[in-house]
Amino acid sequence: LATNFMLLWTHPFATLLLLVEATFLAIWQRSELRRTVTWFIAHAALAIPSVVYLLSIQFWPKQQTEAWFQLPSFLQFLGDVFADDVITATYQLRISDTPWAYLGGGTDSLLAALRPAFDIALAALPCIAILWLGVCAYRGGHGRTPATQSHAAPAKNACALLVLWLVLPPMLLYIASLVWRPCVFPRYTLHCSLAAYLLIGGAMGAIRHVHLKTAAACAVCILYAYQAALVHPGPQRTDWQSAARYIQTSGTPNDVVLVQVSIWRDVFAFNMGETEHLTASAETLPVVADLAAFAVERFQPPAELKPNQRNVWVVIATPYFGSGPNEEFERHAASFGLDASLTEFSGIKHLLVYRVTKADSAPTAQPERVADHIPDCVEGYGNLAMAFAEAGEYDMASQALDILLDINPAAARMYGILNDAVRNRRNVADVCAAVRAFRKGQGHRENRQYGFAVAEFRNAVRRAPHYPAAHAELGVVLARLGKHDRASAALRRAIHRNPATKTLYSGLLHALERNTRVPEAVKAVRVLEEGFACKAQGKMQEAIVAFREATELDPGCSGAWHALGSILIDQRDHAAATPVFRHIAAQGGRESLLYSRLAAILEQGGDAATTAEAINTALRGVERLGTGNPEEAARLLEQAVALDPALGFAHFGLAAVRFATGDEEGGAHALRTAIEVDPAAAHLLGPLYHALFTDRNSQAARTQLEQLANLGIVVPYSIAQMVGR
Structure with a gap:
């Protein structure tokens, strides 16, 4: 029992050995029923952890292994059973290119020519041993005295057990390969060779004549030495x-x-x-x-x-x-x-x-670049960029990252932090380690090994505390594990470090706070990620299906609605995009300020693509202002205004830039233009404008700032500081 316990905890295929023992007991120990039943019960309980472990293994899909993991032929199966040590009968070993070359003089060629005879002899050796032991057991069982017969019984049992050990494990895996999928490899049942060695040794021990026994032992040594010599030199x-x-x-x-x-x-x-x-x-x-x-x-x-x-x-x-x-x-x-x-x-x-x-x-x-290779292309350029970065070749690393982000802009979620570290020449080693930990965490998560995934994501945020994607992934996995408070904290850290991710995780955050529909919200995030991956590979219809599924799983996930609406506009399916953006705009607050104009354009049959481009350009401009680059922000926001002069959000951002650069008159004019050209901006920003510039009422302006903040509209600091002047 102790031996079997240790086997089960050290080798995943030890369960096959237990099946061998069980078969032996069921056939040859039927008379000792109580002992056999006790053995079965004890080992069934003992095997439960191993069975659970084997069932939990996330093995490669069949299509990923069919090139190298194939069903062996029947002859290969027989070689696996009886000829593990015959080099030509197994695909786990190879014959050296120059065996016996050191002998010279034609000896090496002669020995090589004898190989078929040596192979057949060694392959037949276990069969000969079994036959000889069978003959000896038969003779012992029909001996002249009861003592002789009683000594033969244990020998029969031992021989039967060894034959089962030799044949049954590879046979079970071969049958499973026939009815399910290829799952047999010679090394999986290599331990069965021990049974062959014991059978051969027992057969030699059963030879009574001393000289014949010596000759048999020498022959066995020569056969095995010949095969061993075939693999040298390596x-x-x-x-x-x-x-x-x-x-x-x-x-x-x-x-x-x-x-x-x-x-x-x-x-x-x-x-x-x-x-x-x-x-x-x-x-x-x-x-x-x-x-x-x-x-x-x-x-x-x-x-x-x-x-x-x-x-x-x-x-x-x-x-x-x-x-x-x-x-x-x-x-x-x-x-x-x-x-x-x-x-x-x-x-x-x-x-x-x-x-x-x-x-x-x-x-x-x-x-x-074929669409199916885009994920590998991103990962490959990421590997190359990290290799250059860790070697201090920052320009090369930066160029590799530029190509990576050009191939798939969405990869900035994972590699944007590395791009910043390389350009700033700061904490490069830690950031590379964080990205690698992040990728390992994703691998564990995909294999449903959530505990390992949490450990890797925590390692990533430890090496790079400002890594938004690592905080977000940690939060989603913790939510999957039911640790809601920790998940909420991690997601808030992610949003704090990258406010643009708020739309992606807002639905999950609300579900965590209310403790309702958390599994659906987690699944929505994952489906949304799948949609972005499909979009990056050019699989637009699959991406649309994924985005739509995410909105159904979690109607509160604004990121899913945005992604769905954007891709529908890109595909010029305005009829399908109209209800999507109408839903987004109806959420009020920032969503209304951003997308009411686009919803109206869609309903009117106008140029939705241009308005969508204007929104994206304006968002980039506001982001540049937040990073301390007002010149680039002004350029982008002016470009957005040129694309769609009636987009209030663009004028609102331009007002923030004007105030930030000290142009109060220009800022007031831009803010007034926003509320004049866009009804949603007039509804949301009009009271603030009038409090600041018409009524000059600081208290009313502060109240409006608080109300806008409650609606999710963050008023830029350059506008907020106008209160009280």
């Missing part, structure tokens, strides 16, 4: 060390190495050891080629390579037993105007190391 799986040494000795210390697949980047960096090389990763080959083109363009001008010219390397691991070249990567590299010279390192997975340079000829085609 490497076996992947020759990371040779690839790392090649790059270190063939380039310059600060070369850039791009590795396909993030986990392989980590393995490669480990084998590189302490180095000045910059390493980054991307998951797909088109994005790897894109990143290589970015680096080559900046490292290698059109002139010929110079002695100390920085190099760009690309490292690709092939599928199992695959080899180069990688035609897909070379095709994408050529489309970017790159040459890729290959050096290949053998192994079960070959490593393809490309030195990438600028081609003499023009690109073969105009490269396009």
Whole structure:
């Protein structure tokens, strides 16, 4: 019982061993019913934690594993059962390129030619052992004396248990692979080889003649020694060390190495050891080629390579037993105007190391970023930007981030903090660590490992306390876990650090404060994020469906309404956009000030796209004013007024700029214009204007400021300070 307990807590497939034992007891120990039932009850209880753990594992979807996790053929299955140590019968090991080369004189060729005979002999060895033990058990069971027969019974049981251990686990996984999805790998049942070794040892021990027993032992040793010699010299799986040494000795210390697949980047960096090389990763080959083109363009001008010219390397691991070249990567590299010279390192997975340079000829085609690759492109440029930033190459990092944000402006939520840190040259290492923790937290959240997600998001806000997205994600996950007070506090911190996110999380905050429909509000936030991701990839109809679902899940989530209305206008579906913006404007307060004009334009069949552009431009202008850039704010707000002269919010922002720069007359004129051209502005801002400039009533003006604040309209400081003058 103690042994099984330790097995269950150290190996996820130990449950297969318990099934072996249970099958043995059910068939061979039927007579000891009470003992067998007790065993079943105890082990059923013992296995509950392991079963729960196995069921909780978020394994890759089938479509992500079908390229490398395939159903073995029946012959491969038999090899998995009886021939784990036969190198050619398993895809977990490979024959060395030069076995026995050190012998020379044709001996190596002779030994290689004998391989089929040695393979068949070793594969047959467990079967021969089982047959021989069966013969011995039969003879013992029909011995001449009762004592002989009684000694044979335990031997029979031991043999039966070992045969079950050898055959049953791989058979169960093979059947599951047939009826469900591929889930069998030789290493999952490698422990079954122990049963084969015991059977072979028992068979040799059952040989009575000393000389025959010695000969059998020598033959077994020779068979296994032959197979062991086949795998030397290495490497076996992947020759990371040779690839790392090649790059270190063939380039310059600060070369850039791009590795396909993030986990392989980590393995490669480990084998590189302490180095000045910059390493980054991307998951797909088109994005790897894109990143290589970015680096080559900046490292290698059109002139010929110079002695100390920085190099760009690309490292690709092939599928199992695959080899180069990688035609897909070379095709994408050529489309970017790159040459890729290959050096290949053998192994079960070959490593393809490309030195990438600028081609003499023009690109073969105009490269396009496919919508499906946008998320990987954003992540890849983010990886590259962080590698440059941590190496102190801030200009390169900034350029990579510019491309990233151009590909997907919504990625500013995650990478905007890094962009600011790089441009200001402050806290770069901490911010990079925070972004990595944020991404890990998102991965845990997607796998529903919410406890780990909370830990990573907390790590992110610890490394970068001014990271709005990390506070927001922490709040949403805490809400998912039912920790409402902590969730509300985290969301308020996020909104305080980035007021623009208020529309995204207002519905969830209200749900948390009222303790009603919190799960629906959490789901609405997630669906809204999915919609933004679809929009970034150009999947507009899917984005519309997601935004609409978010409004249905949480009607109080103003961000969902804004996103839905904006995309409908972008798609020129004004009929569908009209009720959306009518709903937004009806919320009153800031929403009415911003969107009443747009709702009216839609109902009148006017140029809604221009008004929407004017609103977005005005919002950027107000944001610039808040960051202390009144000149840029004035330019943007004047542009918004030019786009739609009847947009009161733009005039309101322009008034704030005028007051901030000391132009009180211009500010008063802009505020008066706002209430003259826009009925919503007249309703909301008219009383404040009259209190300030018509009645000169400071108390009434303060009252109006309080009322506007209660409606969610934050009056800029430059206007508020006019009270009392």
